[in-house]
Amino acid sequence: MKIASLYHPKDVNDALRVSRESKDTVVFGGGAWLKLSPRRVERAVLLDTLNLAEIRVHDDAVVIGAMCTLRSMETHEAILDIGQGILVDALEQIMGVGLRNIATIGGSVMGKYGFSDILPVLLALEASLTFAEAKEMSLESFMASKKRMNDVLLEVSIPRKKAIGYFKKVATTPLDFSLLNVTVVKTDTRITVVLGSRPGGAMGHDVTEYINGANDIDKAVKRAVESVLEAIPLGQNVRATKAYREQLAKTYVRRGLLEVMRDES
Amino acid sequence: MKTVNRKTPSVDGKGIMLGRPAFTDDLADKGSLIIKVLRSPHAFARIKSIDVEKARKHPGVELVLTHRDVPRVAFTRAGQGYPEPSPHDKFVLDEYVRYVGDEVAVVAAIDETIAMEALDLIDIDYEVLDPVLDFEEAIDHESVIHPEDGIREMFPIGFEPKRNIAASYRMDFGDLDKAFSESDVIIEKTFHTQAQAHVMMEPHAVNARLDFQDRLVIISATQTPFHVRRILSQTLDIPIEKIRVIKPRVGGGFGGKQAIHGEMFAALVTMRTGKPSKLVYTRKEVFESTYTRHPMKLHVKLGATKEGALKAIDWHVLSNTGAYGEHALTVFMVAGSKVMPLYNKVDAGRFHGDVVYTNTTPAGAYRGYGAIQGNFALESAVDILCAELGMDPIAFREKNMMREGETSPVFEIMGEGTEGTAMTMETCKLDYCLSRGLELVDWKNIYPRKTLKDGKIRSVGMALAMQGSGIPYIDMGAATIKLNDAGFYNLTVGATDIGQGSDTVLAQIAAETLGVHINKVIVYSSDTDLTPFDTGAYASSTTYVSGNAVHRAALHMREMLIEEAAVVFGVDVESIDFDGATFTNKEDEKTITLEKLANRITYNEDQKQLTATSSYVGTKSPPPFMAGFIDILIDKETGEIEILDYVSVVDCGVPINPKLAQGQVEGGIVQGLGMALYEDVKRTKNGSLISHDLLNYKIPTNMDVKKLTTEFALSHEDSGPYGAKSVGEIGIDTPPAALANAIYNALGIRLTSLPFTPEKIIRALHEKEGEKTS
């Protein structure tokens, strides 16, 4: 990426104002993948000095500043508690420490990367976002929206609910992007399955109705898996065919569901 | 022995870890012009016109070169001895571009930004031609990749450019028809191997400058400094004495740095501008515009009696050399010559086929050099044959494999581009390698498979392999040992340490012979002005060929020292005992230390400089052997493979440095596993590379191979220095076949096309299940 100038805004409103001046002005997260972009940016707006890197623990939620690095997240105790460590599990599998010390949660969210290993988990955990102008928004509606979000992300908030989580990244090597990732989260009231690297962006599906109250667990899981495959479209790219992604989804959604149910008993 | 076959830390590891400037780009002149190369976006095109005026006028640009500005001399970049067995089919720049990434124009500017801007200012009108991308359709394709005049073979290699054939070859021995007619079981199978990338961590780099004698000094990350000097001189018409090539520390080569890459451009820029220049390849350029392994299609036919005696091996091989024919013939031949002798009891054999041009990234030398492709085919085919025979593959190998004291007709028939050299295996511990490996991998308790509680399947698979130790009568290494005052030595070698540790190994050989601690031998490689000749680091030649040269030079130095001591004592040389530190006159037990003697002849009496130079050229190429065993866990629902262990038992003669030798084997194993599991060059249908960075071309990480078990057989090759054979390449050969065999043992599916991705495994399983149900 070519960058003509850098801008350190004096506050969030300044950042928002400047970021809207031109389409060649871009708000930066950590900048981990800048190298891969052929784009030319007139002005890069940096949030480095706005104190957005903190993690705050409230009674009902963990609130993560947009500029918090993935590495700071994975080493934080409150994050380790979430979904029995599911978030840390996903974070630890993103490239190496040297990259996770650069990449921020804000950049990971705003990039809406199809290959993301963190968005699916946040989605399953029902995370919400706080923007400078739009204020609160669920991650789900953010992901579903095709519109470019012309706003500055300030925080990601993850509810602190009792949850059991399962995360599986299928990749060629630990340094590869996922061929598919599978997240299963079970709370007291819901069981959610999210598939990422489909290869498109992560999508979730609620399978509570198939599992809760079922007598024959194996049959219930089988129906839940079928419903996931019906609800979430999988496709083809250079890493895997649609058929193989379906095979992976079938296997790991089943294993994930069985695991979250086993953990509970 | 005190130094050889002992744990000796490498002579350079600490300094390099501390970050001392050592690599080409660390040493490059700081004022160097930055060279950037404009590369073809088309797989095949002719440059109708090229306008570089805007680029030339761009402030900060010092030079722009197109095919009109460079000498039109056909050469080969292969980096081999002379005359080369590779066709001279490359021009410095040409009006044709033959693959996506081929060189169109060269820009030198005062900084990188300006150089990149200048590339954008070059206007080109291409006549886009129909490319040949599928190597199975190359021969007699409507598109002729090399239609130009002036290209040639140096001696007959079957070069037919008008048919897109870079080389072809045929050999046979015995009566093939008879051998097959006497076989009870015959199997035939076709195998495909892919274009693996080298991915040495240091990208190719070169710096050129003119020194105060107005000579051209090239610092290059090369495996072959002497060949670079010769090829630059021949191609650019620079008197060879005007060129000095320095090989500093090299960050890995694996064959990828045997060839000439940026040297030609840096030399031209510096000669034309009078200014230092440098060219450091981007990772994309390394992937797109250097080399890959030769992809091959190998058809193998085997015949055996029902008692399990292998009667005949028949191969037809098609190899893809890409746009240029570097190493075309020799890699092709090694696929047979360093594989077929493993089964030397056959009555008849044949090996034939063609090496074709395509409009893809050229293929070149790569660790294994054909042997890994051939090994995958033959060692897979042997297991297929055993399944047909209903015979245990271990018992079959024990019955048919090469043994010590035996030979194979293949050695005499097949050399590298020429006829070979007959030889008997003075050392071949393949029987031990096999039996010890079976123990280490716990074969009898796992073979063919065990199903675990969670449904995953554990299985084992294996393959045998051999390589060579240099090329007889071609590869020459030389060494000079100089005595200094205070009694320490300089060892200068043309042999090129490219990270494999040859400086350490050669210093160990010298220290052992001279009877001193390795700290007293200061080793330096390589510099065409300062060090004696060596063909370079390739063909598994350094320890054996260059090591023999060092051994000889050290013996010669010892003799000279003893002569000097005899003068001191006024006695015959027979009366002198020398233990490396002290000379003793046996007649009166009087002594003089080496330190005193060295000081005496430097400063006080009989002053002189003692140097010993020796060289060595092999008269045979004793093969190292190994047995490789893989222990895997397969998830049959997803096809994912976990490698539990890879057991290697290697006969490389006496390992001079056991830790470094182990590193060579283990590095080779993991590189071979990368090829077996997932490494793959992927292209769009237009022929441009998708896998042009490390995000899209995956090499193994430490999490992919968690356990390696490596042992050496007790073996002593009398012709090698202190009993050594080579060990640089042998490690890479077995993983593809061993893994293919393990997958078969686990699931009953036979994969014949590398790499064995989980998706391929699932597809093959589904096909097999489909057959069952239908």
Added chain:
Amino acid sequence: MKVKLLINQRPRVVDVEPDEYLLDTLRRHDVLSVKRGCDAASCGVCTVLIDGKPTLSCSVLSARLEGKAITTVEGEREEVTRFYTYFGDEGADQCGFCNPGLALTAISMKRTFDNPSEDDIRRYIVANLCRCSGYVAQVRAIKRYLEESS
């Protein structure tokens, strides 16, 4: 633009372009231990410590590092020497191009973790690619370094 960096304990004011990466800044200022391997945040050979944390210098803009402490092997001579004792002893070194980055990662590990398991070690160094060694000797060396040196 000017940025104040603490490079290997030495305050330096460096003039950088807005889109210059730390790797280029360091090499331009003769910190040559930092290598360029892939330029796409995927090989680990450019790893440096920023405020003690291993970071890929090929992907960090220098202009964002005002006041940060940048450490390379040149600034960790003693600790690197200690680490090398184990590394050399295990025969883990070959070409050495990836070693400065790996050494810094191992050193940062020693300062961050108590008693890491082999799996912790492997995960922590997973992005430090090496094409020569086959890794197992590296892991053995790092394990011994973390256990034995203090």
